Amino acid sequence: EKNTGSDVWLPTLVTETPQEGFALAIKLARMGVKSTQSDKEVLFREREKYSQDADSLIHASEVIAAYFQTVAAANNYWK
Amino acid sequence: EKNTGSDVWLPTLVTETPQEGFALAIKLARMGVKSTQSDKEVLFREREKYSQDADSLIHASEVIAAYFQTVAAANNYWK
Amino acid sequence: EKNTGSDVWLPTLVTETPQEGFALAIKLARMGVKSTQSDKEVLFREREKYSQDADSLIHASEVIAAYFQTVAAANNYWK
Amino acid sequence: EKNTGSDVWLPTLVTETPQEGFALAIKLARMGVKSTQSDKEVLFREREKYSQDADSLIHASEVIAAYFQTVAAANNYWK
Amino acid sequence: EKNTGSDVWLPTLVTETPQEGFALAIKLARMGVKSTQSDKEVLFREREKYSQDADSLIHASEVIAAYFQTVAAANNYWK
Amino acid sequence: EKNTGSDVWLPTLVTETPQEGFALAIKLARMGVKSTQSDKEVLFREREKYSQDADSLIHASEVIAAYFQTVAAANNYWK
Numbered sequence: 001e002k003n004t005g006s007d008v009w010l011p012t013l014v015t016e017t018p019q020e021g022f023a024l025a026i027k028l029a030r031m032g033v034k035s036t037q038s039d040k041e042v043l044f045r046e047r048e049k050y051s052q053d054a055d056s057l058i059h060a061s062e063v064i065a066a067y068f069q070t071v072a073a074a075n076n077y078w079k
Numbered sequence: 080e081k082n083t084g085s086d087v088w089l090p091t092l093v094t095e096t097p098q099e100g101f102a103l104a105i106k107l108a109r110m111g112v113k114s115t116q117s118d119k120e121v122l123f124r125e126r127e128k129y130s131q132d133a134d135s136l137i138h139a140s141e142v143i144a145a146y147f148q149t150v151a152a153a154n155n156y157w158k
Numbered sequence: 159e160k161n162t163g164s165d166v167w168l169p170t171l172v173t174e175t176p177q178e179g180f181a182l183a184i185k186l187a188r189m190g191v192k193s194t195q196s197d198k199e200v201l202f203r204e205r206e207k208y209s210q211d212a213d214s215l216i217h218a219s220e221v222i223a224a225y226f227q228t229v230a231a232a233n234n235y236w237k
Numbered sequence: 238e239k240n241t242g243s244d245v246w247l248p249t250l251v252t253e254t255p256q257e258g259f260a261l262a263i264k265l266a267r268m269g270v271k272s273t274q275s276d277k278e279v280l281f282r283e284r285e286k287y288s289q290d291a292d293s294l295i296h297a298s299e300v301i302a303a304y305f306q307t308v309a310a311a312n313n314y315w316k
Numbered sequence: 317e318k319n320t321g322s323d324v325w326l327p328t329l330v331t332e333t334p335q336e337g338f339a340l341a342i343k344l345a346r347m348g349v350k351s352t353q354s355d356k357e358v359l360f361r362e363r364e365k366y367s368q369d370a371d372s373l374i375h376a377s378e379v380i381a382a383y384f385q386t387v388a389a390a391n392n393y394w395k
Numbered sequence: 396e397k398n399t400g401s402d403v404w405l406p407t408l409v410t411e412t413p414q415e416g417f418a419l420a421i422k423l424a425r426m427g428v429k430s431t432q433s434d435k436e437v438l439f440r441e442r443e444k445y446s447q448d449a450d451s452l453i454h455a456s457e458v459i460a461a462y463f464q465t466v467a468a469a470n471n472y473w474k
Binding site for chain 4: 208231
């Protein structure tokens with residue numbers, strides 16, 4: 001899995017605030033999609049669809065919650 | 080992820096009571112949706128749909144449960 | 159999230175027994191639905207539907223499991 | 238949630254072996270369904286359906302996994 | 317849950333390596349299905365279906381992930 | 396589960412960086428699919444389908460998140 005040379009987009013899970021941790025969870029959720037489909041046109045086309053559909057939006061929030069669990073634990077809940 | 084200047088909506092995961100923790104989990108679930116779709120009209124239209132459908136309502140509760148796991152751990156289960 | 163004045167339905171996550179913890183997880187799952195849809199008529203109508211459908215019933219149990227994880231951890235697994 | 242008088246079906250999360258822990262997770266998953274729908278006829282009818290469908294069977298295993306996480310942690314993984 | 321006499325298929329969650337832990341998670345996922353549907357013909361018929369469908373295959377991996385979380389924690393992540 | 400002789404693809408859960416941990420989570424998600432369906436033609440055909448569909452892409456990211464929770468905990472969040 002050594003991806004030397006390719007860009008470093010995830011240097012750390014540590015953030016200063018819970019809000020930045022939530023933003024990182026959103027980024028992780030999106031990278032999970034991009035790692036499966038990197039074609040921007042497909043992503044743009046599909047975004048038009050899922051961002052207009054309640055169940056897809058609820059599902060997207062669920063994915064963010066799963067990553068946020070990890071980021072929050074990584075930051076000891078910013079206590 | 081530094082969102083300086085933009086409004087601070089998540090200063091902390093700490094709440095005084097489990098009930099406030101549950102309310103924060105609901106807020107996180109909704110922010111997960113808003114971070115994906117910020118258009119209020121779309122959100123309002125879709126809310127009309129999902130809030131009338133059993134499976135969507137069960138799914139919404141599932142997302143709240145995922146955030147509540149994090150908030151409860153952050154507060155050491157208010158013990 | 160301060161809901162002063164409104165009724166206190168979640169004073170604590172602590173219960174005496176695992177069975178009471180399971181009952182609390184069921185209550186949390188239902189409050190997750192009610193926080194999204196408070197209209198009793200809609201809830202009653204939809205209950206008729208999902209309580210007759212296998213996949214919805216499996217999904218409901220899944221949501222209870224997510225809350226039960228939190229309640230069980232909050233009670234140190236009643237050991 | 239005090240269910241005094243009603244039968245005690247969940248005295249403890251502790252089991253002697255992982256296999257008994259898995260059996261308890263199955264029982265919890267089924268009680269999650271029964272707490273939502275107690276009518277045996279409906280459960281029997283729906284069981285005929287979901288036990289014949291791949292996605293429902295995968296979903297049922299997923300629910301058992303969520304309860305097994307809790308039971309395994311409660312037993313310190315039977316180490 | 318005492319299943320004395322029936323075969324012992326889950327003596328322990330401990331494995332020597334992460335790869336064996338992953339194999340155990342796959343076994344647990346399949347036992348979760350078998351505990352719900354033991355009829356080999358039904359399982360074979362349905363396997364033909366879900367093993368040919370992307371969403372079912374993604375869902376199967378998700379179930380393995382939930383069991384792998386438990387097996388990995390049981391083995392202290394093989395550190 | 397002893398798979399002596401077969402190739403060793405998961406020697407450890409330890410990685411040097413969060414980004415490598417994320418890559419390992421993607422690999423685990425894919426191995427979860429391959430363990431269920433090893434036929435490359437089927438996988439290639441189905442990839443064409445799910446990589447073009449928003450809900451499948453969101454679901455794929457959710458599966459990666461579940462494995463990433465385990466990998467991150469295994470690496471003590473790379474702190």
